[in-house]
Amino acid sequence: DTExxxxxxxxxxxxxxKKSLKCEQHMGHRAMYWYKQKAKKPPELMFVYSYEKLSIxxxxxxxxxxxxxxxxxxxxxxHALQPEDSALYLCASSQGARGGTEAFFGQGTRLTVV
Amino acid sequence: QQxxxxxxxxxxxxxxxxxxxxxxxxxxxxxxxxxxxxxxxKGPALLIAIRPDVSEKKEGRFTISFNKxxxxxxxxxxxxxxxxxxxxxxxxxxxxxxxxxxxxxxxxIKP
Numbered sequence: 001d002t003e004x005x006x007x008x009x010x011x012x013x014x015x016x017x018k019k020s021l022k023c024e025q026h027m028g029h030r031a032m033y034w035y036k037q038k039a040k041k042p043p044e045l046m047f048v049y050s051y052e053k054l055s056i057x058x059x060x061x062x063x064x065x066x067x068x069x070x071x072x073x074x075x076x077x078x079h080a081l082q083p084e085d086s087a088l089y090l091c092a093s094s095q096g097a098r099g100g101t102e103a104f105f106g107q108g109t110r111l112t113v114v
Numbered sequence: 115q116q117x118x119x120x121x122x123x124x125x126x127x128x129x130x131x132x133x134x135x136x137x138x139x140x141x142x143x144x145x146x147x148x149x150x151x152x153x154x155x156k157g158p159a160l161l162i163a164i165r166p167d168v169s170e171k172k173e174g175r176f177t178i179s180f181n182k183x184x185x186x187x188x189x190x191x192x193x194x195x196x197x198x199x200x201x202x203x204x205x206x207x208x209x210x211x212x213x214x215x216x217x218x219x220x221x222x223i224k225p
Contacts, residue, residue: 006157040201043158043215102146102163103213107157108155
């Protein structure tokens, strides 16, 4: 099973809402990632979890809050988002957080903030 | 320099032709070079990857050519098909797992 599953596939939320994105992998990967992708651009790294601990936070605003309940699950909690946060949010996992290992991506959550 | 330069930005190829996408990097600490294929509304999917001690890797119709001395690598898609129409990203992975992306190439295969 080389699959990273993200839910929901689409999400529309108001600027005062609180919502969560979910990600699951069962490949035994120890590193998991959140990326944000705008149209016609490559993915931008937001957070990296390595062995369930946050190892990289790429200066992401606090309205995005990651959580890693266990080695297979990754959540991204959203609160008080802005319209410019509308994007495709991608979860990925890799065998480790060191160089030389491919990342496998989920299908993404298309987020629209209204 | 943490950068990967990718060209062209867009590419139109006739069905059956060869699609070629080029990438160049500066940082010699990169040790792994994956290519991702992304269809609209979907996440990137790993297509093929290469290490810098290998000059070429082939998987089906997809081939990576790697020139370590020139710090360049390229993706060749042989016998290009309409189903290959997608955005392709080259990337480089550093030893501390920084995945550095190229800007992407939108490939259109004309029937």
